[in-house]
Amino acid sequence: MENKRETKRDALRERLIKAAEGLIKERGLxxxxxxxITTRAECALGALYTAVEDLSHLVVxxxxRTLSHLGQVxxxxxxxxxxxxxTMHALAQAYVQFAVNHTNLWSAIFNHRLPEGDEAPEWHQAEYAVLIQEIIAPLSVLRPDLDPEQLRQRSQTLFASVHGVIQLSIQGxxxxxxxxxxxxxxxxxxxxMTRGIRLLENKEMIGPQA
Known part of the structure; x- marks a missing residue:
C-alpha cells in the first residue's frame, strides 16, 4: 500500500515539475x-503540498533539471x-547559446531565492559546480602552478566574467x-583571458629579467 502511495506521489511530483518548468520557460520565474502549475499538472491546488514542500522548493x-541539462550541453x-x-572558447560559446535559447530557465537558476531562513539542500548547492567544473581541466593545463583551491577560485572568476557579459546583454x-x-x-x-593566462605563465617560467 505504501509503495503505491509513493509511486503516485512520485508521478504527481513529476507532473508538477514539468508543469512548473514549462511555465517558467514561457513566462519567467x-x-x-x-x-x-496545478491546473497544468491536472491536480488540485492542495495536492502540490503533498508532493513537494512548497512552491519555492518546486522551483529548486x-x-x-536545468543545471543537469546545462551540464550535458x-x-x-x-x-x-x-x-x-x-576548450575555453567552446565552453563559452555553448554557455552563450544555452542562455539565449533557454533564457527564462537559465535566469531562474540565478534569480530564485528561498524564503529567509531557508537554505537550499546541500545536494542542490553541489549541483552548481557544473558551472565551473569543465573550466578546471583546461585551466589546470594553462596554469599548472595553481593548487586545487586556487584552480576552483580562478575558474569561478573566469565563469563570472563570461556570465556577466551574457547577463548584461540579455537584460538589455x-x-x-x-x-x-x-x-x-x-x-x-x-x-x-586565455592569452593573458599564457603570457603570465611564460613570464613566471622565464623569471624576472636582469
Missing part, C-alpha cells in the same frame, strides 16, 4: 503561480583533442553587448 527541482561542447584555449542594459554581437564579444573576452 516572476510569473509562476501555484494555481497555474526545476532548477536542478557543456560536456558535449568540447571537440575531441581540443587545446585548452579551444545600455552597457551590454547587442544580442547580435554577444557571441563575438564573449569570444573576444575568452581570447583576451
Amino acid at each position: 516572476s510569473g509562476l503561480k501555484a494555481r497555474d 527541482l526545476v532548477n536542478s 557543456l560536456r558535449s561542447a568540447v571537440p575531441k583533442g581540443a587545446t585548452p584555449e579551444q 542594459l545600455y552597457v551590454g553587448a547587442p544580442p547580435e554581437r554577444l557571441a563575438e564579444e564573449v569570444d573576444a573576452l575568452v581570447e583576451a
Whole structure:
C-alpha cells in the first residue's frame, strides 16, 4: 500500500515539475503561480503540498533539471583533442547559446531565492559546480602552478566574467553587448583571458629579467 502511495506521489511530483518548468520557460520565474502549475499538472491546488514542500522548493527541482541539462550541453561542447584555449572558447560559446535559447530557465537558476531562513539542500548547492567544473581541466593545463583551491577560485572568476557579459546583454542594459554581437564579444573576452593566462605563465617560467 505504501509503495503505491509513493509511486503516485512520485508521478504527481513529476507532473508538477514539468508543469512548473514549462511555465517558467514561457513566462519567467516572476510569473509562476501555484494555481497555474496545478491546473497544468491536472491536480488540485492542495495536492502540490503533498508532493513537494512548497512552491519555492518546486522551483529548486526545476532548477536542478536545468543545471543537469546545462551540464550535458557543456560536456558535449568540447571537440575531441581540443587545446585548452579551444576548450575555453567552446565552453563559452555553448554557455552563450544555452542562455539565449533557454533564457527564462537559465535566469531562474540565478534569480530564485528561498524564503529567509531557508537554505537550499546541500545536494542542490553541489549541483552548481557544473558551472565551473569543465573550466578546471583546461585551466589546470594553462596554469599548472595553481593548487586545487586556487584552480576552483580562478575558474569561478573566469565563469563570472563570461556570465556577466551574457547577463548584461540579455537584460538589455545600455552597457551590454547587442544580442547580435554577444557571441563575438564573449569570444573576444575568452581570447583576451586565455592569452593573458599564457603570457603570465611564460613570464613566471622565464623569471624576472636582469
